[in-house]
Amino acid sequence: MGYNRSRQIPLLLLITLLLRHHCFFFLLFPPPSTTAATTTAGSYYNINDQDATALLQLKAHITTTSTSSSSSSNHTLDSLFQNWTSAAATDVCNSWAGVSCGRRHRRVISLNLASMGLQGTLPPHLGNLSFLLSLDLSGNLLHGDLPNELSKLTRLKIINLSNNLFQGSIPPSLGALSGLKVLNLEANRLSGGIPTSVFNISSLERLELAHNRLSGGLPDDMCNQLGKIEVLNVSSNHLEGRIPSRLRHCTSLQNLTFASNWLTGPIPRSIANLTALKLLSLAYTNLTGEIPVEIGQLERLEILMMQNNGLSGAITPAIFNISTLQELDLSENKFSGTLPQNLFIPAQNLRKLKFHGNQVSGQIPASIGNCSMIKEFRIRNNNMTGKSIFIILVLASLMFLGGHSPKNYIIYYPYICQ
Ligand SMILES: *[C@@H]1O[C@H](CO)[C@@H](O)[C@H](O)[C@H]1NC(C)=O
Ligand SMILES: *[C@@H]1O[C@H](CO)[C@@H](O)[C@H](O)[C@H]1NC(C)=O
Ligand SMILES: *[C@@H]1O[C@H](CO)[C@@H](O)[C@H](O)[C@H]1NC(C)=O
Ligand SMILES: *[C@@H]1O[C@H](CO)[C@@H](O)[C@H](O)[C@H]1NC(C)=O
Ligand SMILES: *[C@@H]1O[C@H](CO)[C@@H](O)[C@H](O)[C@H]1NC(C)=O
Ligand SMILES: *[C@@H]1O[C@H](CO)[C@@H](O)[C@H](O)[C@H]1NC(C)=O
Ligand SMILES: *[C@@H]1O[C@H](CO)[C@@H](O)[C@H](O)[C@H]1NC(C)=O
Ligand SMILES: *[C@@H]1O[C@H](CO)[C@@H](O)[C@H](O)[C@H]1NC(C)=O
Ligand SMILES: *[C@@H]1O[C@H](CO)[C@@H](O)[C@H](O)[C@H]1NC(C)=O
Ligand SMILES: *[C@@H]1O[C@H](CO)[C@@H](O)[C@H](O)[C@H]1NC(C)=O
Ligand SMILES: *[C@@H]1O[C@H](CO)[C@@H](O)[C@H](O)[C@H]1NC(C)=O
Numbered sequence: 001m002g003y004n005r006s007r008q009i010p011l012l013l014l015i016t017l018l019l020r021h022h023c024f025f026f027l028l029f030p031p032p033s034t035t036a037a038t039t040t041a042g043s044y045y046n047i048n049d050q051d052a053t054a055l056l057q058l059k060a061h062i063t064t065t066s067t068s069s070s071s072s073s074n075h076t077l078d079s080l081f082q083n084w085t086s087a088a089a090t091d092v093c094n095s096w097a098g099v100s101c102g103r104r105h106r107r108v109i110s111l112n113l114a115s116m117g118l119q120g121t122l123p124p125h126l127g128n129l130s131f132l133l134s135l136d137l138s139g140n141l142l143h144g145d146l147p148n149e150l151s152k153l154t155r156l157k158i159i160n161l162s163n164n165l166f167q168g169s170i171p172p173s174l175g176a177l178s179g180l181k182v183l184n185l186e187a188n189r190l191s192g193g194i195p196t197s198v199f200n201i202s203s204l205e206r207l208e209l210a211h212n213r214l215s216g217g218l219p220d221d222m223c224n225q226l227g228k229i230e231v232l233n234v235s236s237n238h239l240e241g242r243i244p245s246r247l248r249h250c251t252s253l254q255n256l257t258f259a260s261n262w263l264t265g266p267i268p269r270s271i272a273n274l275t276a277l278k279l280l281s282l283a284y285t286n287l288t289g290e291i292p293v294e295i296g297q298l299e300r301l302e303i304l305m306m307q308n309n310g311l312s313g314a315i316t317p318a319i320f321n322i323s324t325l326q327e328l329d330l331s332e333n334k335f336s337g338t339l340p341q342n343l344f345i346p347a348q349n350l351r352k353l354k355f356h357g358n359q360v361s362g363q364i365p366a367s368i369g370n371c372s373m374i375k376e377f378r379i380r381n382n383n384m385t386g387k388s389i390f391i392i393l394v395l396a397s398l399m400f401l402g403g404h405s406p407k408n409y410i411i412y413y414p415y416i417c418q
Helices: 002-028 043-061 086-095 124-128 148-152 172-176 196-200 269-273 293-297 317-321 366-370 387-401 413-417
Strands: 062-065 099-101 108-112 118-120 134-136 141-144 158-160 182-184 206-208 213-216 231-233 238-241 255-257 262-265 279-281 286-289 303-305 310-314 327-329 334-336 352-354 361-363 376-378 383-385
Touching: 043 062, 043 086, 043 108, 043 124, 086 099, 124 148, 148 172, 172 196, 269 293, 293 317
Parallel strands: 108 134, 118 141, 134 158, 158 182, 182 206, 206 231, 213 238, 231 255, 238 262, 255 279, 262 286, 279 303, 286 310, 303 327, 310 334, 327 352, 352 376, 361 383
Antiparallel strands: 062 118, 099 108
């Protein structure tokens, strides 16, 4: 006890002295608003130099800006990077364009240089911005490989490098970013397979890889860790193989787009496990087989695109049981059979229905007259009859039942009247 007390007194003294000294010091040299490098607290204060160094390396790799590439930008490299200098390194957080820092630790947490017409490459030094939460360099003309060192940024929540000219493959090491919510690499020139490690990032909410040159297959268990994913868009790539058959863990998935790939095989029945789906696009792939009847279980589905495939069999009436459905495109497939006469009654929100380019026969369901929201209906190139009844009913519903003026609608008369 006595020992403790005797230790407390010098400690208090020391603190008082320190405080005085501190105030005195501040009077002489007001603290810089950016870095508090004078304190001994936390060795990371000086690491701000590390952020400045990394950003200066990035600047050194940007070769030019092009004003013509993006409408919103009109600046030269010099004006954008005016304050990106080693002389202003202590001012990273306050005056460097596109940079923001954490309030407390004064480390760079966000780098946003979207749509600045930037050309050049990404240096590995970006991996030194160790507090970075958000990286948005989208809409530029950046090229080269994505640096492996991005995987060192373990705090990252958002990566948006979309709409650039990046090439090479997606670094498998990105799978280490265990807090990542958004990975948007769409509209680049990335090739190779989608690393399976990416499907291991259980925090992912948006995975957007459309418009690249990605190849290979999708792992059957790709959903196992993706319980939070809301948007999965891999359209316009060269993906092959089948649609994964075990999808039930993607319980939050709202928008799923496999369109414009080289997929083959059937639509798996387990697609019905994706009960949060609002938009499903399987268009322009090479799918075959019938539409599984289970699709009727997708009670929130608004848009269903399956055009330009090799799908066959009857168009399952279960589709029209989805009352939320607004848009249905089944055109250019090999569907046959007839449509049920009470077809559209549950699907009262249906605005667009296209199934031209199939072999559907029989009467056009008279019940389509109840489909008062419909504004686009294409059935050309089928074997259907009863068109005149159809026209009268549609026009009647448009003008009277629906309460909408027909001029608000595009009706494709050539297809209806042929
Ligand atoms: C860009 O800036 C230059 C001069 O600063 C100006 O003459 C030109 O009209 C601007 N262009 C656009 C598209 O704003
Ligand atoms: C550079 O810093 C000055 C002073 O803080 C500021 O007024 C200016 O807007 C900054 N330039 C850019 C391009 O951000
Ligand atoms: C930053 O990263 C580069 C390349 O990854 C490395 O060589 C360098 O030592 C790092 N610099 C600092 C200050 O950490
Ligand atoms: C990514 O950038 C693109 C282009 O700037 C933008 O349209 C999109 O909203 C961004 N996406 C995300 C998820 O940040
Ligand atoms: C996915 O994560 C598990 C453990 O969380 C690990 O065992 C596995 O190797 C990872 N797979 C890939 C492809 O990274
Ligand atoms: C998927 O990405 C492509 C390319 O950006 C875009 O055109 C399309 O609208 C996206 N689909 C969905 C459902 O978000
Ligand atoms: C899904 O796609 C639709 C249509 O493109 C869009 O309106 C909606 O915002 C998307 N949902 C999400 C969660 O991005
Ligand atoms: C997909 O279908 C198209 C047109 O039928 C065909 O030319 C192409 O070879 C098919 N691709 C694959 C991978 O099956
Ligand atoms: C998933 O779909 C399969 C096939 O339709 C079905 O047997 C299974 O019960 C579904 N699981 C869940 C959780 O809905
Ligand atoms: C449509 O839904 C009703 C009511 O839920 C159900 O009885 C019927 O079997 C369904 N029809 C189809 C074709 O799935
Ligand atoms: C239109 O719908 C009503 C009720 O929803 C139904 O009684 C009627 O028979 C339907 N008309 C046609 C032509 O299907």
